[in-house]
Amino acid sequence: ARSKSILTQLREATPHDMRVVRRLSRMEMEDGNLSKGRKLLQDALGLEPDNAHLLHGLGQLERKAGNDYSARKYFRRAIKSRPTFANPYHALGTLEHTHGNIRVALTVIKEGIKNCPQNHRLYHALGDVYLDANMLDLAEESYLEGLQHGPQWSKSFFYTSLSYVSYALGHMRDCRTLLRQSLEINGGMHAQGVIALAQLEESEGNIQDARKVYRDAVSRYEKKRRGRSPFRRRSPKEDSDVFDTSSLVDGKGNDYTRSYSGDKWINVFQSWARMEEVHGTYETAHIVYGKAARLFPDNVGLLIRWAELQASDSNRDNNDGIVEKARLLYEAACHRVGGRSAEPYVQFAMFEMKRRNFVEAQSILMRGAKAVGAESSGSSSDGMARLFHIWGVCEYRLGSLSRAEQLFDDALRVTGSEEGDYSVMRSLILYSMARLEFSREEYLLAQHCIALSLKENLMPGGNSLIWKLWSEIAEKMENAQLATKCKEQALIRWEEERGSGTMVSDLSRLLGERQDTKSSNGRLSERTGSAMKDMFRKTPWYSKVCPPSGRMDKNWYSGAKLWDL
Numbered sequence: 001a002r003s004k005s006i007l008t009q010l011r012e013a014t015p016h017d018m019r020v021v022r023r024l025s026r027m028e029m030e031d032g033n034l035s036k037g038r039k040l041l042q043d044a045l046g047l048e049p050d051n052a053h054l055l056h057g058l059g060q061l062e063r064k065a066g067n068d069y070s071a072r073k074y075f076r077r078a079i080k081s082r083p084t085f086a087n088p089y090h091a092l093g094t095l096e097h098t099h100g101n102i103r104v105a106l107t108v109i110k111e112g113i114k115n116c117p118q119n120h121r122l123y124h125a126l127g128d129v130y131l132d133a134n135m136l137d138l139a140e141e142s143y144l145e146g147l148q149h150g151p152q153w154s155k156s157f158f159y160t161s162l163s164y165v166s167y168a169l170g171h172m173r174d175c176r177t178l179l180r181q182s183l184e185i186n187g188g189m190h191a192q193g194v195i196a197l198a199q200l201e202e203s204e205g206n207i208q209d210a211r212k213v214y215r216d217a218v219s220r221y222e223k224k225r226r227g228r229s230p231f232r233r234r235s236p237k238e239d240s241d242v243f244d245t246s247s248l249v250d251g252k253g254n255d256y257t258r259s260y261s262g263d264k265w266i267n268v269f270q271s272w273a274r275m276e277e278v279h280g281t282y283e284t285a286h287i288v289y290g291k292a293a294r295l296f297p298d299n300v301g302l303l304i305r306w307a308e309l310q311a312s313d314s315n316r317d318n319n320d321g322i323v324e325k326a327r328l329l330y331e332a333a334c335h336r337v338g339g340r341s342a343e344p345y346v347q348f349a350m351f352e353m354k355r356r357n358f359v360e361a362q363s364i365l366m367r368g369a370k371a372v373g374a375e376s377s378g379s380s381s382d383g384m385a386r387l388f389h390i391w392g393v394c395e396y397r398l399g400s401l402s403r404a405e406q407l408f409d410d411a412l413r414v415t416g417s418e419e420g421d422y423s424v425m426r427s428l429i430l431y432s433m434a435r436l437e438f439s440r441e442e443y444l445l446a447q448h449c450i451a452l453s454l455k456e457n458l459m460p461g462g463n464s465l466i467w468k469l470w471s472e473i474a475e476k477m478e479n480a481q482l483a484t485k486c487k488e489q490a491l492i493r494w495e496e497e498r499g500s501g502t503m504v505s506d507l508s509r510l511l512g513e514r515q516d517t518k519s520s521n522g523r524l525s526e527r528t529g530s531a532m533k534d535m536f537r538k539t540p541w542y543s544k545v546c547p548p549s550g551r552m553d554k555n556w557y558s559g560a561k562l563w564d565l
Helices: 002-013 018-030 034-047 052-064 068-081 086-098 102-115 120-132 136-149 152-168 172-183 191-203 207-228 266-279 282-295 300-312 319-337 343-353 358-375 382-397 401-413 421-439 443-456 464-476 480-498 502-513 526-532 554-564
Strands: none
Touching (some): 018 034, 018 052, 034 052, 172 191, 191 266, 207 282, 282 300, 300 319, 319 358, 343 358, 358 382, 382 554, 421 443, 421 464
């Protein structure tokens, strides 16, 4: 709050300095106020429509919001406005890389290096693309070139990336040496290097070594925070039971140590907690989450993951107590986020719906819609679409079919018209609309909705649930031939989905059946890129530590499965 106040005063004193606007907007983004951050940038852009910094800032904001199509447009406008500004080249290149558009990414980054030959971040991004393309010599060459241009603090990132090349070449000893070298820079304050080294040890089965990497790094981080933070003050709860979650709900968690803006060390705690969930115990994971919550009390995603830990631990003797802890943590997440995001309300409602507490879920969703709607700018929102969709299923379970229909319409309305992630959401909403019309015996409308769901679906050819429902609709319409064909497709998709390595199967379908959808510039379709975007820019050993969890369209399935509660 103090930082925002200072920047607001500076904005009034220097109305033409758009760096202040950019920083204010970034702080709003970090707090989850995307609508407010967007308005700041758009208002400033009205005064300076060709300001590359503002255009780049809007691109970053839209990317964070999941609007990758809009992000691309802003990045390209920023490049056109100021060709010697390196940041939009880097942002656009990494965005294309993340979506699997390797050729486009290389073109953008190389153009950036041509115009900004001394920018170390562009060389690093170029090396990352080469690494994912398995062009190891070129990746190493790019990293070494960037190492010559970057400041001292950047060397830790290059050493970490060079370790990936060594690992890919089978040089495990060199890989570890480079990772440890990256941690010797800047007093070990290199979160990415800590995660990489710990996950490397975990991937090799050295759990105790991985735990030691996390423990030593966190100890250094806490010591550094205590020594440098102007926000530090002792809390009476600081040495109390780490299993106490009640203070997080009533706001007393604000008494804990504040983190700096943009602090990436939250990722270290989350990685450690994930490892403890897999290789440790409920208690060890719970302790890590508790430690992280005291250092990052305003991180809503952390509270949701902590709540999910409680919800998943259903086999404990004190099950009622665990469930109550989960509720407290979900409530804390909703309290912290206010109206900035729908996600905590969605997760809390799903938690209650899975326990068939539909009235409680309805109340949570109503509260979330009111809070988020009050702060929303009315733009497309995947989060609000999910909230309305889940609320519609909840109303159906409570017997209010007309209310469910209205909510599905609302969900469809806020998805906008872009492809990518919004297309996935539209497919799910249309599937639910088909389920609703089927229950009303409006089979013609149900068939119309299921056909649209198939068209919007992420995976070419749809999935087994879509075809299964369509076969049931066809049977009710006494169309035996269509019902048979739908059953055949449902069986084919079901066999693909239940087989081992379904993520690989999904990727083969995407690339094999979408070849004709490539555009002239070599970019995959938005929908295909959306499915692939979690597969790139990872450590070489990431898949060993975090194996693909089933299908690429798992979010679609989790939403569809709500009908089976």
